[in-house]
Amino acid sequence: MSPEITARAPSDSCLLGHCRRVAAVAQCIAYQMFVAAPVKVSVESAALLHHSPVETLPHLIDGAALVPALLRAFHHAANAPKHLRRLAEIIHIANRFDELYELRATEPRSPAEIVAELRRLAEENSWSMGPVKAIEKVARGTDIEVFAKSPLPVFPQAALRVLQVRDRPESAAGQTGRITAAVFRPLFSLPSMRSLLQHGMEAAELAHHLAARAPAIDREEAFLCGLLHDIGKLLIGRLNLFDSATMRGLLDHGCPPVYAENFLMGCDHGKAGGDIAASWRLPARYVEAIRCHHQPEGIDSPLAHLLYLVEWRLGHLEDMPSAHRVGMCLRSTGVTEHSLETWHNGRTPLAMTA
Ligand SMILES: [Fe+2]
Ligand SMILES: [Fe+2]
Structure with a gap:
């Protein structure tokens, strides 16, 4: 995409985020529909600018002459030639997909319901079904079977002893935590997983700290679930080369990881992590908390809600921020905004695992 195009993208960060995600999804759809490469770039550019006034675009932009015409077809389909309408x-469809995704916190929809909604929109407007089928095909084509086929990570037996002693009253994260982190460390042995271990340690520390302010949550359980909350990323890392490249492309084009996972697979790493925790026969409340840590509205579990707050406070931007979800999780756990804001991790997480 030319710098001339990106310079015309919205400056408001929320709107820019939306436009970038729509452009990424539109590019994936265009790819699935075998749109020619240069036209595909124009579709992506027009998607990025779909909230920008068409009048401000010059009639001809070097190498992107199609973009203004595409945007006019997007806004005023009746006057546009058929081939431009089809591209618009x-x-x-990419725009509506993003809008439905943004509504998930207050109006949850399954992947099948999202596709049904897109299909309805296309039918109402007498659009081609090509883009909707392309979205279905992306999810169907993604190698999610890898989750079921390949062996799940093996539960470290040494962790059993840690789980058995976790009931010790008020043990500090620095004591039980150090042992817990050490026994789970082999799971993260690949160099690419080092940052996941570091994030898990930081999440464990924060979960342990916040659980002291949450009457319904055991501190050691919070620590363990904090450490393992993103364990599902071990499976996401096993996608085949093509799906990994698509995932990387979505991330590079501004889609948060949970958004890209849902677009590609119809689920997120929380679901994958819940599957791993279930295979380890961890207690159901751990499994559900890990499974739903990015969809807290889907479950009545203070532990899941605590994990959502932990992700949000650590600012990892795994998903789009949601004030609705933060408010709901604060109320459910009893954690205050003050205790979230004043938390400071004085220790280096990796130092704890050494
Ligand atoms: Fe996560
Ligand atoms: Fe996380």
Whole structure:
């Protein structure tokens, strides 16, 4: 995409985020529909600018002459030639997909319901079904079977002893935590997983700290679930080369990881992590908390809600921020904004695992 195009993208960060995600999804749809490479770039550019006034675009932009015409077809389909209308429909479907995703916190929909909604929109407007089928095909084509086929990570037996002593009253994260982190460390042995271990340690510390302010949550359980909350990323890392490249492309184009996972697989790493925890026969409340840590509205579990707050406070930007979800989780756990804001991790997480 030319610098001339990106310079015309919205400056408001929320709107820019939306436009970038729509552009990424539109590009994936165009790819699935075998749109020619240069046209695909124009579709992506027009999607990025679909909230920018068409009048501000010059009639001809070097190498992107199609973009203004595509945007006019997007806004005023009735006057546009059929081939431009068809391309503009890709942007409409990508746009609606993003809008439905943004509504998930207050109006949850399953992947099948999202597709049904997109299909309805296309039918109402007499659009081609090509873009909707392309979205279905992306999810269907993604190698999610890898989750079921390949062996799940093996539960470290040494962790059993840690789980048995976790009931010790008020043990500090620095004591039980150090042992817990050490026994789970082999799971993160690949160099690419080092940052996941570091994030898990930081999450464990924060979960342990916040649980002291949450009457319904055991501190050691919070620590363990904090450490393992993103364990599902071990499975996401096993996607085949093509799916990994698509995932990387979505991330590079501004889609948060949970958004990209849902677009590609119809679920997120929380679901994958819940599957691992279930295979380890961890207590159901751990499994559900890990499974739903990015969809707290889907479960009545203070532990899951605590994990959501932990992700949010650590600012890892794994998903789009949601004030609705933060408010709900604060109320459910009893944690205050003050205790979230004043938390400071004085220790280096990796030092704890050494
Ligand atoms: Fe996560
Ligand atoms: Fe996380």
